[in-house]
């Protein structure tokens with residue numbers, strides 16, 4: 001098997017290496033009737049990345065959005081990185097569809113594919129950053145065997161499927177373990193966290209080694225204005241600036 005190289009319709013990796021920390025609001029908490037406007041507003045408010053949750057009602061018990069919506073955001077004019085988190089099984093067909101739709105980063109769960117290495121190769125062959133996602137009770141062991149292909153390790157700090165859940169504290173030790181793994185291997189790999197991230201816990205999460213933060217309900221909520229989104233994102237950045245490295 002040799003994954004065919006795929007040409008991407010969009011290249012939006014512009015904030016990968018130039019910032020210490022990336023803030024990625026999850027559009028799962030957006031007002032979907034106004035999705036383009038919501039994404040414009042959160043980017044104007046200072047978000048770095050658009051976190052895009054894809055759920056299939058099979059791998060996780062919820063059903064959300066697919067590649068058509070990703071393409072629609074690109075057609076709307078979104079040039080920021082789109083961070084596609086696949087909560088689908090199987091994953092390979094979806095990978096090709098999202099590469100074509102303009103995804104920048106694509107992550108998937110190792111349990112959702114029979115061939116982790118092949119799925120990572122498919123993503124990288126399409127010019128996207130590739131990552132693995134680890135559920136709260138899933139060991140990081142798989143990562144050791146594909147470290148050279150990982151641009152992102154994404155730790156779920158809630159069980160995947162829904163926004164608005166409480167952060168699972170055991171994820172902090174896992175983040176420390178993942179940070180050690182990344183540093184010891186000298187990798188250019190982001191450590192991302194997803195679930196229950198708020199202004200009042202982001203500093204502790206950062207101090208555990210995380211450098212990319214997904215936050216849905218903490219940012220995308222009423223009154224859904226640029227000013228309100230900016231207030232939360234600025235407060236998160238202030239906490240991050242105070243974190244001990």
Ligand SMILES: O=C(CO)[C@@H](O)[C@H](O)COP(=O)(O)O
Nearest residue numbers: 160161163164195196216217
């Ligand atoms: O992937 C998921 C949930 O499965 C997340 O991206 C959530 O959307 C995060 O939402 P909050 O916990 O920040 O509200």
